[in-house]
Amino acid sequence: MIGLCLGLAGVVWAQLPVSSFTLAWDHTVEKIRWEEDYRLTETGLVLEEARVRGNGAGMEIPEDARLEKGSWHYRRPIPPLQPLSLGRTPQAGDYQLCVEGDCHALSHWVGAPDINEPAIQLWTCTRGGDAQ
Template sequence: MIGLCLGLAGAVWAQLPVTDFTLAWNHTIEKIRWEEDYRVTEQGLVLGEARVKGNGAGMEVPDGARLKNGSWHYQRQLPPLQPLKLGRTPEAGDYQLCVDGACQPMSHWLGPPKASQPTVELWSCG
């Protein structure tokens, strides 16, 4: 079964048996929540809809976004991401992975963010 791997440079630190997930985080300065929905495919992670609660320093609402239930909803056309690289440091706070509406910080699977390991990658794996 295809799933989601978390790690770096092909080394798997955690593997989740999911086909869809939401990546969520708070902007480090504005403290505004961002969410991106992904589908896990053999070609990589396919970005679906994304949402942001507002705009601020360095975070403009994309053209074509529509306001719904207090968030701006939008879609970007990107090829499958394989891997999706994320900066993860103690100063920035942690990402959340949400599956079926239940969210957990990445630290649930990987431990807390560390300055000595400022990057994590997500990719589809079997």
Template structure:
């Protein structure tokens, strides 16, 4: 089964059995929520729709975005991302991973962001032994 792997430089720190997910975070200065929807494929992570609540310092609403229910919705045409590289530091806060109608902080899988690990990669992978919290309602395989 294909799913989502999290780690760095090919080292798997955690796996999540999902075919699609939303990555969400708050801008470090403006505190505006951003969300990006991804589909997990053998070729990589395909970005679908993205949403942002507003603009601000270094945050421009993309051309062609449409305002719906308080958020700007838009799509970017990108090739499959394999991997998707994220900055992850204590000062910036943490990302949320949403799937199966629930959101969880990446800390649930990886522990809190650490200055000694300022980056994280997400990629599609064949799932091995589960390393996700089965008692939190996220599934058990």
């Protein structure tokens, strides 16, 4: 069974039995919410759509984005990510992982951001944690 693994350098810290999720965070400077919807496939995480609630430093809205309910929606044509690498430090706050509208901070599964572990990776895996 396919699932989502969270960890670093192939070491699984947590595994979730999901087929899709939303990754959300607040921009560290602008404090604007950013969301990305991913679907799990055997080749990796496929970015389906992204949303941002405004623009600012390093947050340029793509020309083809459309405004819906206060957020700019757009798609980026990128290949599946395997893994998706995220910077994660106490100063920047934590990411949220949302499944079917239920959101929790990554710390819910893997502990609080730690300056000694400034990154985390997400990847598609099987029940034992092996990458697909």
